[in-house]
Amino acid sequence: MTPKWLTGYTLAAPAILLMLVIFLYPLGHSFVMSFFRWDLNTAESPFVGLGNYGDLFTGTSFGQTLRNQVVFTVASLVIEVVGGMAIALLLNSKLRGLRPARTLLLIPPMVAPAVVGLNFRWLFNEQYGLIDGVLVRLGLPAIPWLSDPGWALVSVIIASAWQNTPLLVLLFLAGLQAIPREPLEAAAVDGASAWRTFWAIVLPLMRPVVVIALMIRIIDLFRTFDVVWLMTQGGPGNASNLLTVEAYKLAFQSVDFGHAAAVSYVALVMSLLVLALLYGIPRLTARRSAWQA
């Protein structure tokens, strides 16, 4: 008689093996690669320990890339979560004529990021772009969206938020529609304002959905490449450079795989830290509440 657990593992073995080969093996080897000096055009690949990581932090541009990544991640999250929640609340209301909006919301997430990047590059073009054209017709000054170091990162954040906010709207809308009616009705009977109801009832009940949405977006934001590459290539200079773009430049322009792998792992560690904080804070809060009780 074969034990049940053995049968289960036997049946799952092919999938586990495939997972190990196509995911963990390259992941592990790229990690190993980050400890070697490995350029395409040199014959030797000596072990350098943390040398590649050290080079990154002593280089001229990596600090700015890290700052850009933090600004891009935080700003995108704020815009997408606040905007997504606001739109979801609006769509969840009993206002008429909002049904088509729910359908339209599906479009941006379905568009390929490369297409989004190209479209926004055109929209933000300073010579014949639609947005500056409208601004000028309204008597406002044109904005150097992509050529100004300050505006370049803003432009990328706008494009990214345009594509990804609707995804959060859909998640939040699903969360809102799953909230039981009783506490909301009780709040209405007690005369609570809409704002008070939102903060005291809706948001706490929505917390699991918000946390999941944040996790999905944080992972995505640390992987963002297409939009930035097609809009600014990380420029001007390094003004909109993100970790993924830096890794790409190192691997495919500098042909320096050791440093490229190191950048990738810095991005991975950063995103894991943020996720750990995100996951850990609610648990700590919950424990503290339990002790106080």
Added chain:
Amino acid sequence: MSSALSRRRFLGGSLALAAGAAATPLLAACGGGESGGNVTEINALLITGGDRYPAYWEKVTSAFKQQTGITVKYDLLQFTPLTSKEITLAAARSTQYDVYSTHTAQIGAFFPHFEPLNNYFDTAELADFVPVAIQYLTNPATGELAAIPRNMDARTQYYRRDLYEAAGVQPAKTWEELVTIGQQLTSGGKFGLVLPGQGDPAQRQFADFLWQAGGEWLDQNNNVTFNSPAGVEALTFYRDLIQKYRITPSDVVTYQWNENSAGFTNGSSAAVFDWPGAFASFGDPSLSTVSQGFATAPMPSHKTGTSCAISHALAINKYSRNKDAAAQFLRFTVTPEALVDQYKEFKNYPSRVSTADQVIGQAQGMEQQWLSDLRTTIENGKEWPKVPGFDKVSTVVQTAVQNALSDQMSPQAALDAAAEESTRILQQAGALR
């Protein structure tokens, strides 16, 4: 075999897996020699650049099969994805392709991964090729030729003949004239000049100004010199064209080659420095609004008239097991007849001096003028150094140039920062003498 080398091959295996390439480290260890027997098929990764390329390569490979009996199975990719794929395949020591399209700009990264061609082309044969092409396709460390040039890539000045005649000016011969004429022709949303200002094209433009200012990238011992007074003068001039004289569109810091060409063909800029392919596209009414109103001139000069002269080329994969057959294909694509045919097809400047002379001799009118201007550029041409680590230096310089062009840093500060980092890179790569 050193442990480092075997580890590299081992790591190469995982890269191959990631790339989906058929990496064979053990075979690579054997040097990937000839498979023996009569080879009837080779694989090539070739460049494409437009609608007519597939038919062109089909014609070439069919003719080659007719002559040799060898079938060439090929994949076509545009320049940038082609380079990325070749980097991945070379890192993985892939034997998938026997022949690669390549280019002078990237050749430095591939010296260890391309089969030296000195055994396939003797010195007498190579003497007919444009010297600057051979010079920069040769590994300076070993003296081995890594690729055979198919056509030259160099820039000339294209200008709006109609606008220049109306303004009573001649194409700029000097930096000063470039500014003066540019200012004269800049008004009402139209510009005197368009330039690239992003990525590799920005470095290319800076390189031209650097040489024209009398500067160099590195000295004889490979010490960084691009931040010399000449380098600062070059980058200051480049920045001033955009920020001070304002004779270019304000957003050229976001322009690469396509935007650079489009700035001329859409009629918004009166002059551009562009590649040979532009001559055909500028003159095509379906692609250009200025097809009837442009002409060419040599590149403007300052202390020198130097501009870059590089080339598209073909190479043999070092890990190929069909090297002799691959070499036959290379030889077939650079015969005088093949180069003339390539010129007729794409207006690609031939890589052989004798063929170029023949083509220029048969050309007429504006085409002959353009070819002569191109020859001037090529004869005085240079390329950035091909030393280990310079690919990474290029990326650093691109950022520095953009920092200066967008007024984030002064030219001096941007170049000094880049020079400091580049020195460390070249030290690590073992390039400093």
